Amino acid sequence: xxxxxxxxxxxxxxxxxxxxxxxxxxxxxxxxxxxxxxxxxxxxxxxxxxxxxxxxxxxxxxxxxxxxxxxxxxxxxxxxxxxxxxxxxxxxxxxxxxxxxxxxxxxxxxxxxxxxxxxxxxxxxxxxxxxxxxxxxxxxxxxxxxxxxxxxxxxxxxxxxxxxxxxxxxxxxxxxxxxxxxxxxxxxxxxxxxxxxxxxxxxxxxxxxxxxxxxxxxxxxxxxxxxxxxxxxxxxxxxxxxxxxxxxxxxxxxxxxxxxxxxxxxxxxxxxxxxxxxxxxxxxxxxxxxxxxxxxxxxxxxxxxxxxxxxxxxxxxxxxxxxxxxxxxxxxxxxxxxxxxxxxxxxxxxxxxxxxxxxxxxxxxxxxxxxxxxxxxxxxxxxxx
Numbered sequence: 001x002x003x004x005x006x007x008x009x010x011x012x013x014x015x016x017x018x019x020x021x022x023x024x025x026x027x028x029x030x031x032x033x034x035x036x037x038x039x040x041x042x043x044x045x046x047x048x049x050x051x052x053x054x055x056x057x058x059x060x061x062x063x064x065x066x067x068x069x070x071x072x073x074x075x076x077x078x079x080x081x082x083x084x085x086x087x088x089x090x091x092x093x094x095x096x097x098x099x100x101x102x103x104x105x106x107x108x109x110x111x112x113x114x115x116x117x118x119x120x121x122x123x124x125x126x127x128x129x130x131x132x133x134x135x136x137x138x139x140x141x142x143x144x145x146x147x148x149x150x151x152x153x154x155x156x157x158x159x160x161x162x163x164x165x166x167x168x169x170x171x172x173x174x175x176x177x178x179x180x181x182x183x184x185x186x187x188x189x190x191x192x193x194x195x196x197x198x199x200x201x202x203x204x205x206x207x208x209x210x211x212x213x214x215x216x217x218x219x220x221x222x223x224x225x226x227x228x229x230x231x232x233x234x235x236x237x238x239x240x241x242x243x244x245x246x247x248x249x250x251x252x253x254x255x256x257x258x259x260x261x262x263x264x265x266x267x268x269x270x271x272x273x274x275x276x277x278x279x280x281x282x283x284x285x286x287x288x289x290x291x292x293x294x295x296x297x298x299x300x301x302x303x304x305x306x307x308x309x310x311x312x313x314x315x316x317x318x319x320x321x322x323x324x325x326x327x328x329x330x331x332x333x334x335x336x337x338x339x340x341x342x343x344x345x346x347x348x349x350x351x352x353x354x355x356x357x358x359x360x361x362x363x364x365x366x367x368x369x370x371x372x373x374x375x376x377x378x379x380x381x382x383x384x385x
Contacts, residue, residue: 005335007369008257011276011358013346015050015254018365023217023249024057030216030223031058034230036241039081041212042068044246044343047360048075049372054249060100062244066091069098081209081244083134083175085155087113096120096129103132103175103209106158107168114170132173132209133158135201139193140178142213144288147180160197167204174201177211181247184225187214191233207240208233214243217251250343255295256281256358260334261313269323270308272330277312279319280352284344291322295337298325310336314353351380 008014031038039060048071054061055076062081063069066088072080079100086105087095092113095102102117104110110133121129136157140150149156157176167174178190187210195202202208210230215221234241258276265271278285285292293299294310301307302325312319349357357375364370 001367003255003363004367004369005257005337008361009359009371009374010257010259010335011274011281011356012257013254013341013358013360014257014363014369015047015250015342015361016363017050017053019253020050020053020250021365023251023253024054026217026223027245027248028057030227030230031243034227034241035234036230036243038243038245040076040249041244041246042071043347044212045250046071046347047250047342047372049360050362051075058249063099066095066098069095073098081242092116093120097127100128101130101132101173101207101209103134103173104171105134105156107133107162110168110171114168117170130172130207131170132175132205132207133163133167133171134175134177135160135163135194135198137176137178137190137194137197139190141182141186141189142178142180144180146287148178150178163198163201165200167201172205173207173209174198174205175209175211177209177213177244179211179213181215181218182213183215183218183220184222184229187226188229191229195233202233202237202239205237205239207242208237209242209244212243212245212247214245215248215251216245217248247343252340254340254342254363256338256341256345258336258338258358260330260332260336262332263308263330266309270306271311271320272308272336273311273313274336275313276358277314277319277352277355278321279312279314279316280350280355281312281358282321282338282341282345283348283350285321286318289321292341293339294324295339296326297336301325306330312355314355316353351383354380356380 041062043064061072061076069080081101082099083103134157136159142148258274260272262273301323305325306329307325309323359374360372362370
């Protein structure tokens with residue numbers, strides 16, 4: 001049944017529980033068939049009110065900061081797989097205490113903290129802490145440089161010429177992350193590049209973390225190929241395989257509900273101003289950039305139909321993403337529903353201009369809306385001083 005938007009405040013991120021479970025069932029079927037471990041990447045989906053649902057299907061999560069580590073401990077109920085480009089000295093002890101896996105971005109980072117890791121392991125024999133090194137296979141099909149970790153001068157991962165013939169003592173795993181919403185055919189070519197440069201080190205490793213970007217819940221994704229690729233590399237090198245998708249878990253699981261506040265003519269262009277913001281609430285649309293889908297609207301202008309430039313409510317001149325056409329004219333009070341706004345959107349929201357953050361809620365399987373949280377002045381004030 002469709003969402004009853006009369007139950008929902010505006011603006012509001014709305015996660016559909018049934019769609020999240022559908023994704024998680026598919027992802028679980030992959031990890032069962034391939035014999036690998038798939039974990040949640042918090043950088044893509046940190047809605048901790050939904051973690052009990054995720055925990056029914058996935059047993060772990062990966063963090064990129066101490067705050068994410070704590071969120072995993074508190075709401076996933078497990079230690080974190082942790083990777084940071086560089087570890088702050090004052091946080092590292094707590095990161096070790098709260099993690100099962102720590103990946104280092106460089107050999108210099110490993111050398112800096114190696115003795116502390118060894119001392120921690122000796123003092124805590126019941127706490128298994130496995131360490132890995134992130135590598136740069138110098139191959140990626142990501143077209144946007146901002147999201148491409150293999151561009152020249154990338155600070156993410158170690159190239160093969162910087163590594164010795166033997167994995168450093170104390171390093172158990174190899175980690176790469178070069179995909180971004182890609183298919184399994186891209187993974188196949190990436191693995192070929194990885195093996196050509198790091199095959200000798202894979203033979204020495206206990207685990208391989210393939211990072212995120214595996215968009216296995218997108219329509220048309222070749223699941224069978226993914227299962228085959230993971231199974232083959234697992235058997236070939238006799239190691240455990242970990243995948244940590246962000247987008248795939250929350251792909252097409254929810255929307256951002258917004259409301260038209262005003263419609264105006266701007267030098268012959270009809271503009272609709274909503275109670276949300278691309279700059280503050282959907283910054284990934286401007287970063288990538290991409291034009292989000294609006295339910296019931298035409299993605300590109302259609303001659304003869306009411307057409308509007310949809311803009312946000314901040315005073316940033318560029319707080320808009322493009323023009324859409326509709327079957328009927330827009331008026332103040334009309335809803336605008338942005339599709340697929342749960343992954344990599346909610347996690348990037350800001351209170352720029354003092355604009356309230358959208359509420360967060362879940363459309364439950366019983367067709368009722370559960371408001372998880374709403375925001376106001378305190379949320380804005382707490383980010384400042």
